[in-house]
Amino acid sequence: MSATHLSDETVLALRVALRLLHFIGLVLGLGAATLLDLMLFKRRKEPLTDDMVATVEMFSKVVFFGLALLWISGVGFLLHYAQFDPQKLANPKVLAKIVIVFILSINGFFIHSLVLPHIRANVGWPCLAQLNRGRRWLFCSIGAVSAVSWYAPLLLGAVPQFNFVVPTLTILTGYAIILSLAMLAAIVSLLPQHAPQNRLDMIGAR
Template identity: 40%
Template sequence: MEDLFSSLNLKCLIKFMHLSGLAIGLGCAWMLDAFIIKYFKNEISKDKYQLIEFASKFVFAGLALLWISGLLFIAHYYFYAPENLQNQKIWGKLFIVLILTVNGYFVHKLIIPKIKKSVGSTLLKTLTRHEMMLIAAVGAISFVSWLFPIVLGVAKALNFTVSAVDIIAFYFVFLAISAIISNVIAQIIINSKSVG
């Protein structure tokens, strides 16, 4: 019984929870992004909206698992391997998940209600230019912020070699590039609305 709750097994359980949170959150967040892009020009039925709302709840569940497991990782390191707390990747990832959480709040408070108001129509017909640009920005933050922790997790070469500041700076560069791309895509969609 003691072996079952050994430090190694606890870490494996935490890692499983962490990876599950990432997989659920990233998969559903990217599916949600794809739905939103699709329904810029396609009519949103009540059923389609319910699917979008359902997926958004799984994104929240994935994010909750990510927070719980991340804090458990920090507690595990504190008690069993305090030297690992010197790994700056941990603090870089924590900052990115914080941004992801704030972005998730805006998705649930601003984006999902706007989609609900568009049921029976298309986003292109019901949203203003400002609202479409807001959706593009939130989508870019979501895309990058879900991807980045996975990249950091598999990049073992970055352990104890880069600072949290460098990680966050690179994250913001990648975020800026993604925001520019999403802005261009949104402008093309908006211009197609005015041409149509």
């Protein structure tokens, strides 16, 4: 039996299965990424411990698994649309979500190739202590990309009013603006909290 001759019940079951898989991936990835970002930000000035590193690695694996489920279910949706509901492929929101998940995947590569090795190698030091300013900004930017890019697909899925109405470029422009603000906020959080008010304060601080 070809795909075009599947019963309506089977097609519906496939769509429900894809939605469930997509939801599980989003919950796992978003939840683990959020907890990981919050933990690292809250403890950014504390020395890394073996337990913290183990926790980071565990959450990172959950995030990776969630991202993999997003890709599997996403490709499944594209195939499903192409076979049974081709007009949905013209929805600008679909392309926007693909671009955002692709950015999320690239960011994940940097997390696994740069951030995690650094964390493993710096037990006993605060997470950012052994980094120069450029690397600190890079690591904070990676965290900001992770936070924004996990919430973006959730928000897009929760707003059906965008379907076939808001162009892909408009969605991605909004995403880029929010992402830029998040990266700026992350970088600003690294700046000294209390700058000397005058020369006497500077002398007294020595």
